[in-house]
Amino acid sequence: MRFDLVDLQLFIAVAEARSITGGADRAHLALASASARIKGLEAALGTALVKRGRRGIELTAAGESLLDHARIILHHVDAMRGDLAAYAGGTRATIRLLTNTSGLSEYLPKTLAVFLGLHPHLSIDVEERESADIAQAIVSGTADLGLAAEHALPDTIERIAFSDDRLVLVAARGDQLAKRRQVDFHEVTGRDFIGLTAANALHAHVAGHAARLGARLRFRARLNNFHSIGQMVAAGIGIAVMPEVAARRCAESMRIGLVRIRDPWASRKLVICARSFKALPRPAQQLVEHLRKVAQH
Known part of the structure; x- marks a missing residue:
């Protein structure tokens, strides 16, 4: 069973494009060469990897398995290249x-x-x-x-x-919300929020759960760290969702209160x-x- 990295790169490209023609273009190979390489892979492995049709190709079960392994192999090759290149920098x-x-x-x-x-x-x-x-x-x-x-x-x-890694709501101490021990998230989706920047993973996580409740959160400000968010919350500009460990750290120096979110997604x-x-x-x-x-x- 012999095939090289070009074969694996081509197969990934074909699988992602769902087309041998499209895969050949992505891999910068002639169509005839790409088709021959795919057939060579199938011959070497002794099984069909793709089902050819008018609208492109579909992977067989063996093809899906090869795709998984090919991605892992090329990931490790890239890691190896990076590690070896790093020797030059000490x-x-x-x-x-x-x-x-x-x-x-x-x-x-x-x-x-x-x-x-x-x-x-x-x-x-x-x-x-x-x-x-x-x-x-x-x-x-x-x-x-x-x-x-x-x-x-x-x-x-x-x-x-x-x-x-529990997530909690934080609110200014003068806010009625801060006097509660816990809350269902749907109760507060209409409030003004202070949050992380839109590219942040936690922002996407919280906004996604709000969307599942049919709500779109309204952000008065978006900042890049929890300390700044805590300061905004303490000033009464809005409420926020943050990890409990970050909220407790902020509460040591800011006038904010922590409220437990009852929704299962907040207990992580x-x-x-x-x-x-x-x-x-x-x-x-x-x-x-x-x-x-x-x-x-």
Whole structure:
């Protein structure tokens, strides 16, 4: 069974374009060459990978399986290239970590600083995404490691408990809402909100749940950190949704109150996640072990 990276890149392009012609264009190959390579893959594997039709192609079950593996292989090849290129800059390897907003703003900065201090020849690229996007990236093999809300993960993803990550409402202390212990989110969707910027993963998460209630949240201001949001809330400009750990930190110096959100989506558990922890590159395994120790204290 012999095929090369060009075959895999072509197959991904064909699968995404749902067309051998379109895939050939994306892979910068002549149509005849692309068609021959696909047939060669099928011959090497001993099974059909695509069903050809007038409107393009559809993947067979074997084709779907190959697509999954091809994406993983090319992801690891890209990671290898990046790690080897890093030698020229004196860095041995780069760990790529996807995280939701809570992880990025509340847990990772100090934790990663300690880790990098202990491992001077490693570097970390952190990208913020919604937990559902993190799960999809790990399942598809385009990411190795994530820090995400557990409820968004399918059973096929391995996970290690990291922290509780409850979301709460915050309101100015003079607001009647601040006197309540808990609230259903539909009760407040008509209020003015202070939120994170539209590109932020937590903003998309909260706005999505509001949309499921048939509401579109009205934002008086959008800022890029919870401290600034807390100041706006304390001034009575609007209410906000933020991680409880961030809200309690803000409440130490601001006149705001915390209100529990009864909706299930607000009670989250943050977990470290991967397709397989044993299959991770050694540097990523070292980071997982560090995060595991942090989670235990």
